[in-house]
Amino acid sequence: MLKLDVLRSTPLERDPFEYLIVKNFVDQERLKEVVADYPDVPGPGSHPPAGLKIAGHFKELIDELLGPAFQSIVEEKFNVDLTDRPTMYTVRGFCRARDGQIHTDSKTKIITVLLYMNDASWESSTGRLRLLRNGSDLENYVTEVEPSGGTLLIFKRSDNSWHGHHPFEGKRRAIQLNWVTDQSVVDREQSRHGFTSRFKRLLQPSHWMQ
Numbered sequence: 387m388l389k390l391d392v393l394r395s396t397p398l399e400r401d402p403f404e405y406l407i408v409k410n411f412v413d414q415e416r417l418k419e420v421v422a423d424y425p426d427v428p429g430p431g432s433h434p435p436a437g438l439k440i441a442g443h444f445k446e447l448i449d450e451l452l453g454p455a456f457q458s459i460v461e462e463k464f465n466v467d468l469t470d471r472p473t474m475y476t477v478r479g480f481c482r483a484r485d486g487q488i489h490t491d492s493k494t495k496i497i498t499v500l501l502y503m504n505d506a507s508w509e510s511s512t513g514r515l516r517l518l519r520n521g522s523d524l525e526n527y528v529t530e531v532e533p534s535g536g537t538l539l540i541f542k543r544s545d546n547s548w549h550g551h552h553p554f555e556g557k558r559r560a561i562q563l564n565w566v567t568d569q570s571v572v573d574r575e576q577s578r579h580g581f582t583s584r585f586k587r588l589l590q591p592s593h594w595m596q
Contacts, residue, residue, distance in 0.1 A: 387416045388450050390459060393538070398463050402519050402528055402548075405541035406463065411501065412447065412536035419443040421503060421535065424559060427479025432562065434476055434576045448475065451499070451563055460497060460565075464542050471496060471565045474572045481513060481558035488521050488550035494571040495543045495564045502533040503559035513554030515539065521548045533558060 389411055396406050412420065423442035427433055440448060450456060452473060461468050491498055500515070508514065516527035531539050541547055566572060 387413055387420075387447055388456065389413065390455055393456075394459050394462075399529075402517070403541060403544050403546055404464055405517060405539065405547075407529070407531060408538040409534075410536045411538035414506070414536065416443070416447075417503075417536050420447050421559075424479075424503060425477060427477055427559075430478075430480040430482040430485065432476035432478055434474075436576065438477060448561070451475070451501070451561070457565075460499075460540060463540070464497060466496065466542065468496070468565050471567070472569050472572045473563060473565055474575060475561060475563040478560045478562070479557065481554050481556060483553045483555045486513070486515075486551035486553060488518060488524065488548055490521070490545060490547045490549075491543045491564075493543070494567045496567065497565045498539075498541055498543055498547075499561075499563040500531075500539040501561045501563070502531075502535060502537045503561065504533050504535050504557070506535050508532045508534045510554055510556075512552040513558055515549055515551045517541070518548035518550065524550055524552060533560065 389408070393406075393408050393411065396408050398404060398406050420443045423444040425438040425440060425444060427438065435448075452475075457468055460466075513533060515531040515533065516524055517529050517531070518524065519526045519528060531537060541549075
């Protein structure tokens with residue numbers, strides 16, 4: 387399902403921080419199957435798997451992302467040992483206008499993986515993730531990642547791994563996978579996201595399902 391050979395041959399960028407981008411990382415025919423099995427996400431924000439139905443082709447994709455072959459390539463690319471480093475992932479379905487503010491990710495994250503699950507092309511001029519040179523200017527960017535279906539972004543978290551996007555509201559599907567420093571991070575973050583996910587499900591406005 388995942389084009390690991392393409393990932394292996396993609397050069398690592400180092401300016402302004404370590405990252406790489408692979409378009410069409412998911413086989414396009416398989417992508418349709420994954421999208422068909424995408425879990426019902428209750429509104430915007432990040433949702434842990436515990437509160438979602440992870441099944442079918444979507445589960446197959448997650449299993450590949452969590453597999454040793456993918457991890458081995460990430461370790462090689464970023465020259466990092468992820469042995470015994472826990473993983474966690476969350477699922478996004480929708481974006482709020484206030485999402486996308488500039489940040490670096492928390493210091494407890496070692497590697498961040500974003501895999502976009504939207505249509506083959508992204509029509510909106512907003513909602514495109516920008517990798518930035520500083521923490522204050524969205525226009526001072528090195529590259530812009532179109533969140534079209536199957537696009538993969540991986541970066542090593544650092545004090546200058548700034549990223550963000552212009553406001554967008556609506557459907558914007560993405561899987562975020564992280565290798566983190568220790569299990570307590572997973573327990574804390576999954577619990578926090580799980581609480582907010584249940585709360586959002588209770589208060590879910592009907593327009594998020596449209």
